[in-house]
Each structure stands twice: as C-alpha cells, then as structure tokens.
Amino acid sequence: MGPPYFKSWRSAQQLLRASHTALFTLKRPNSKPDTWKALMAACKEFPGSEEWPSDKDWQRLNTTLGGALLKPLPPAAACYAGASYDVAKCRYLLNNATTNHFYLDDPVTILTQWTQGGTCLPALNATGACLQGGFPVYVVNATTVMHVQAAVNFARNKNIRLVIKNTGHDFGGRSVGAGSLSVWTHHLRSFEYLPRFNRASYSGPAAHYGSGLETWELFNYMFRYNITVVAAGGRSVGANGGWFASGGHGNLASFYGLAADQAVEIHVVTADGRFVVASEEENTDLFFALRGGGGSTYGIVTSVIVKAYRPINLTTSTLSIACRPPANTDIRAPLAPISNTTNLVNNTELFWQALHIYFRFKRTVVDLGGVDWDYLYPLGNGSYSFRVRTTFPNTTADQAARLLEPLYTSFARAGLNITLNRSELRPAPYAGTALTPTAPATPLSSSRYRSRLLPRAGWATDAAFNKTFAALRTAVQDGGYTLHGLAIGPTAEVAGWPGRGAAVNPAWREAVLHACLMTEQPAGLTAAAARSEETRVQGYMRVLRDASPGAGSYMNEGDPGEPEWQQAFYGANYKRLLDVKKARDPWGVFWAATTVGSEEWEVRTADGYPRSQNGRLCRVGK
Incomplete structure (x- = not known):
C-alpha cells in the first residue's frame, strides 16, 4: 500500500498552525491593507527586492518542513571555478549523466535547457560564472501533503513565484522560474491497487498513485497486479503531473482515451493551502479543470485514482x-x-x-x-x-x-x-516484464x-x-x-x-x-x-x-x-477554465507560461530572450 502518505490520503493533515501562523496561514486579499498590497504587487518578490524573505524566514520554513527545504545549485556548477568546482563530477556530467537517471533525480534540472536561460551549461574548462538563471532559488522536496501545503502558503503569503517540477520533461519552461520556490513532487511515488473502487458513476478496479511516480514504475505495478493503466509512451515521463494535466497521450489513446480521461478522483492542494478531493461529487469545478485543463494552474495534485483495465x-x-x-x-x-x-x-x-x-x-x-x-x-x-x-x-x-x-x-x-x-x-x-529506471530519450x-x-x-x-x-x-x-x-x-x-x-x-x-x-x-x-x-x-x-x-x-x-494560445491549447473550454482559475486562485499563486490566466503576467528578461523564464515575474502593464 505504501508509506504513511498514502495510508492517510483520505484524511490528510492540514498544516499545523502553531508558532508559524504569520508565515503559513491563509491571508485573503481583503484581510488587511498591507496584505492586499503585497498580494497585488506589480511583481513577485525577487532575490534582492525589499520584501524578499529573510534568511530567518527561510529557516523557519525549513523547520516546518522538517528539513525538506533545499537550496541546490545547477549541477554544472561543478564545471566552474569556485567552491563547487569538481572536475570529476564535471566529466561525469558530460560523459555519463545523460545515459542514466541523474537529471531526472536532480531537484532543479529540466530536460529542455533553453527556457532556463543557459546560464550554467556543463563544459570542461568553463569560463565565466555559473548563475542560477531560470532555475528556482529554493526547492521543497515534497514527500507529504503537508510539505506541499507549507510551500503553497509560504509562497502566497510572501508573494514568491511558485513553480512545480516532477521529472523535468518540460518543453515549454513551466517547471522553472527565476527567483522562485519550487515544489518538487518527484518523491510522491507510492502506488495502491484498488480491486473494488466505487464512486457515483464508476464501480470497478482502480489504481491510486502519487504525482511523482514514473511511467516505468507504473508499468511494474501493472505487471505485479496483472492490470492495464493508460500510461505515457516514454517510460521516464511522470505518470501524473504535467503529462496528465494537459491530456496525456500514449499507446492506448485511441482505444481507452487520454490519461485525463481515466481519473475518477484527484487529490490536490489548492491556492488557499487546503487539501481537497475532486470528483464528480465534490469540488466538481476542480474535477473538470484538472482533467486536461493544464498543469501549474489550479493547484498541486498529490495523487490521482484512475480506472484500471484487464491485461491487454x-x-x-x-x-x-x-x-x-x-x-x-x-x-x-x-x-x-x-x-x-x-x-x-x-x-x-x-x-x-x-x-x-x-x-x-x-x-x-x-x-x-x-x-x-x-x-x-x-x-x-x-x-x-x-x-x-x-x-x-x-x-x-x-x-x-x-x-x-x-x-x-x-x-x-x-x-x-x-x-x-x-x-x-x-x-x-x-x-509484460519488470522494468528498471529509464533514462530520458533526449536528455x-x-x-x-x-x-x-x-x-x-x-x-x-x-x-x-x-x-x-x-x-x-x-x-x-x-x-x-x-x-x-x-x-x-x-x-x-x-x-x-x-x-x-x-x-x-x-x-x-x-x-x-x-x-x-x-x-x-x-x-x-x-x-x-x-x-x-x-x-x-x-x-x-x-x-x-x-x-x-x-x-x-x-x-x-x-x-x-x-x-492565440488560449484557443489553440484549450479551445471552447477556456472561458470556463478561466472562471475556475479566478475563483480558486485570486492571489495568482500558480503561474506558468500559456496556462489558464497566465496572460495577466509576464516574465521580464534582461536580454529580451523570447519565452525564457530567466527573469522576474510581473503583472502585465504594471
């Protein structure tokens, strides 16, 4: 069945409001004038800005997270002169890391490099400085729902850009962002087979798995339990996450439908820091939006329950x-x-x-x-x-x-x-066979x-x-x-x-x-x-x-x-999805390029590089 994260999924603990109330509880836009000013600021706070959290604030967040807060450098920092220089590691990055799971298990790397800004590329005898660029400044290594809640509440109340990363299969720069706090869902990996799952319109076998599970792992569970679940064609792709949120195609798409067509229940942390269940019976607006309406938009999905089929x-x-x-x-x-x-x-x-x-x-x-x-x-x-x-x-x-x-x-x-x-x-x-960790096809x-x-x-x-x-x-x-x-x-x-x-x-x-x-x-x-x-x-x-x-x-x-990406990516669903976005996230906690509502914000880069995430996130026209 998996670790306690799964055993308690129906009654997940809300974030404890003890000594850190001021940092981590909900602040609605109409609660106080100063809060309104912070949440409606022209830009997200940025390292060096006046309201950027202090070291003490980050330490308090880490204490609440039980040590799950990371401040990782880009892996290629090993190639640049300085405290992180390590020629052996640099050679490994150039010669070996792209043939194994290294980059999938790295907390900041995404597999498509240009959206990050190319500020710290691996190279022997690298010159210049390794800069964080579009990589996040801090990363929450989420292994519990509470970790996700803490990150969301902190980012909202401190007006910090928030990004979400799973495996890093990201072709559009939605998992990186300069000056951001990243929620890394890669280790929410448990699986539970449900032989008899009953909800209003569905009765049958189902699979419940975390957002960080990779497709090769999902296939192993299929093999173990003699079932079929709609999965991605690429075995290193996250079985949930962004692939699922925008539809998710694979070898069974013309036979059983897309990944988003399979969900009968979705578990999500919303912008107000609550952990909720979305299904045809509760939080129906989210149940609609989270099945194909785009990721990084309405909340952070921690796990999903999908239909399971007989072996095929x-x-x-x-x-x-x-x-x-x-x-x-x-x-x-x-x-x-x-x-x-x-x-x-x-x-x-x-x-x-x-x-x-x-x-x-x-x-x-x-x-x-x-x-x-x-x-x-x-x-x-x-x-x-x-x-x-x-x-x-x-x-x-x-x-x-x-x-x-x-x-x-x-x-x-x-x-x-x-x-x-x-x-x-x-x-x-x-x-048909047990699989081992799979390197991405194009690291x-x-x-x-x-x-x-x-x-x-x-x-x-x-x-x-x-x-x-x-x-x-x-x-x-x-x-x-x-x-x-x-x-x-x-x-x-x-x-x-x-x-x-x-x-x-x-x-x-x-x-x-x-x-x-x-x-x-x-x-x-x-x-x-x-x-x-x-x-x-x-x-x-x-x-x-x-x-x-x-x-x-x-x-x-x-x-x-x-x-005209609103029509291209969402079609006639866009207006309804935008209504869900505005109702669920009036603070603008969740943002990523070309997601619903993203037209209200823009990334301001120093060099004007188009579509790069290496810049401060600001409201359009402010």
Whole structure:
C-alpha cells in the first residue's frame, strides 16, 4: 500500500498552525491593507527586492518542513571555478549523466535547457560564472501533503513565484522560474491497487498513485497486479503531473482515451493551502479543470485514482522508408537510422507518394483503435528518412497483418516495392516484464516543439487530405523541419466516462494526427537569433493552421510562443477554465507560461530572450 502518505490520503493533515501562523496561514486579499498590497504587487518578490524573505524566514520554513527545504545549485556548477568546482563530477556530467537517471533525480534540472536561460551549461574548462538563471532559488522536496501545503502558503503569503517540477520533461519552461520556490513532487511515488473502487458513476478496479511516480514504475505495478493503466509512451515521463494535466497521450489513446480521461478522483492542494478531493461529487469545478485543463494552474495534485483495465496486448509493426538520390551517400538520422529493413526509394517524388499513401492510412489506424509514432527527417540534397512504429491493441500478428494489408496493397498499386515484414509483427503484453529506471530519450535536449492537432476533416475527402499533406510536406521540404507525427484518435466515444466531462482540449476529440515541427534551439542562442527563428517557424506553422482551421495544439508538446494560445491549447473550454482559475486562485499563486490566466503576467528578461523564464515575474502593464 505504501508509506504513511498514502495510508492517510483520505484524511490528510492540514498544516499545523502553531508558532508559524504569520508565515503559513491563509491571508485573503481583503484581510488587511498591507496584505492586499503585497498580494497585488506589480511583481513577485525577487532575490534582492525589499520584501524578499529573510534568511530567518527561510529557516523557519525549513523547520516546518522538517528539513525538506533545499537550496541546490545547477549541477554544472561543478564545471566552474569556485567552491563547487569538481572536475570529476564535471566529466561525469558530460560523459555519463545523460545515459542514466541523474537529471531526472536532480531537484532543479529540466530536460529542455533553453527556457532556463543557459546560464550554467556543463563544459570542461568553463569560463565565466555559473548563475542560477531560470532555475528556482529554493526547492521543497515534497514527500507529504503537508510539505506541499507549507510551500503553497509560504509562497502566497510572501508573494514568491511558485513553480512545480516532477521529472523535468518540460518543453515549454513551466517547471522553472527565476527567483522562485519550487515544489518538487518527484518523491510522491507510492502506488495502491484498488480491486473494488466505487464512486457515483464508476464501480470497478482502480489504481491510486502519487504525482511523482514514473511511467516505468507504473508499468511494474501493472505487471505485479496483472492490470492495464493508460500510461505515457516514454517510460521516464511522470505518470501524473504535467503529462496528465494537459491530456496525456500514449499507446492506448485511441482505444481507452487520454490519461485525463481515466481519473475518477484527484487529490490536490489548492491556492488557499487546503487539501481537497475532486470528483464528480465534490469540488466538481476542480474535477473538470484538472482533467486536461493544464498543469501549474489550479493547484498541486498529490495523487490521482484512475480506472484500471484487464491485461491487454499490443501488436507492433515498423516501417522505414528513405529517399537517397544516387549522388548522396551520407544519410544520417539519429532517431531513425536506416537499417537492413529500410525501403530505399531513389526518386524524390516517389518517396513523397509513398508518404502520401501512409499518411492517408493514419485515419484507418486510429479508427481501428491503434496509434503510430513517426519521425520524418530532411537530410539535405533531396534526401529524407522516415520511420514509423504502429501499434494495435488486442490483436494477434495475423489480425494485425490483415489490418495493414490495405496499406501495402496501395503501395503496390503505386508501383512501390514496399512489403510488410511479418517478422516485425510482435504481439506482446502491454505490461509484460519488470522494468528498471529509464533514462530520458533526449536528455538535456535543445529541441523545441510546435504542434498541431490535425482533424479528421482533413481526411474526409481526397481534396481535403491533399491540402493537409501538402502543408506537412511544405514544412519538411521547404522549411527543413523534422516532423514528429502521432496518429492518435481519443474521440469522445473512446474516452467514455469520465472523459466526456473533462477539460481536455476539444481538438483532441477530432484529431487524427498530432503533428510536431521540431527544431534545435541551443541554450546559447542569442535573443535576436531566437526571435528570428520564432518568426520563421511560425510562417510554416501558419501553413498547418490554414490547412486545419479551428483546430488546436497539445500544450505538452506545443510552443510557448503559440499565437492565440488560449484557443489553440484549450479551445471552447477556456472561458470556463478561466472562471475556475479566478475563483480558486485570486492571489495568482500558480503561474506558468500559456496556462489558464497566465496572460495577466509576464516574465521580464534582461536580454529580451523570447519565452525564457530567466527573469522576474510581473503583472502585465504594471
């Protein structure tokens, strides 16, 4: 069942109000004039500002937390001259840390570096100073609900920027913030299997797990208890946290729905410091908002109870196609290498014809309950590499072969010698073996994502699909962007209850393809260069938007510079979500880029670097 954190989840202790009342209890905006002034200040307090908490204040917080308050330096401080210099540790960071769990277990690091400001990058013989930049100043290593409550109350009453971090899989800078206090939920990791869970509209097996549980651990519990839970495709992703809060896709999304569609009860600390239960019977506004309405917004989720299903298997098929004109002998694609099973096409137009056939087939994949994950790389000189993995739930190898037969028939009719490799059809249990800690696929990445949820209307007719595919081709062929695509269809029918009443972006319900344009944005890129690239890529994203009017984007893999992000990330749900935000957090305790209500604040950076979190958080216009 787990440690006391879980044993007491139904009656979690509220923060004890003893000698630290002035620091940790609720101060409402209308309680005292000075409190109102502090909470409605133009900016959040910042190191060096007049009202920044004293060392004694931080010590008192640490005492209340039982020693759980950390003041960590960036790991790469080991590479810079000073008290933290350690050449052995610096070499470890450069040579070994990216192949294991090191950065996932670090209290400040996020895996996408550019949003932090690049102020302390690992390098041998590093010059200059290692600065905290966008990393938080203090971190609460939360292992109990009380730890979370204390952090929320302190940040609210002291007007400190608050951020929330789990594993650090953060592509938009929502888990970092200069001058902030971070609530690190990484160690809220317990799990409880509930064979019989009964709530008003649900009766059946369920799983209760903490916000810090990683997906590889969740799979181990599935294996132990012989159950299936909707989980992320990346095994190092947090099984709850931001992935869950904004929807959460995975290999079962077209079969059972998104992660947010599974929750039957959510446990959360709200901006007033209370620990509450959100379900269809209580705190229904939060139950709506927390299931797909974005993280770091309405409260800090400590655990969730989700539906559990019987064991299920997946059958996987892979397909690789590469275009290699005779003059080009150097084709490299790190995540999609050409192998002995790669189908080589030497004619560029024939290559695009093959992809036209496959991308048209994506609607069939999702309508059959499957998903696919693909990467399309432009390699220069008219060369491309494409690799896709398709999975079908509850199918045998023979059944999967029959499902894929129309695709390969279409290839043959087009004169393409592309055949199904039956040896690659591998039915396997969804959770069939015990797993070990998993390193992230792209540790300390400089990748930047821009995404679009392309709707099934784009597949309705030949003309509509031709327009959709032409937009994708333009972005790759003319723009030079890597395309990461997921055929995925978590319709309202698939989501069922409680998914149909969730705040999931409505664009998900009509989606056939989650299309991401990926670029590299190194942490050392200048502000001017970053602004130039942002302008350029938005031109190609506009092509995708024009091909999918009224559609949206997936915030977890979306662009913090997304224009009209309220519609793109939340659709018609935005007004209702904003009402929940204002009612639950009138103090503005919770803020992160492109979350609901975030337009009232802005990060003011010294160098004007777009979307960086290396600056003070201030109210817009003040």
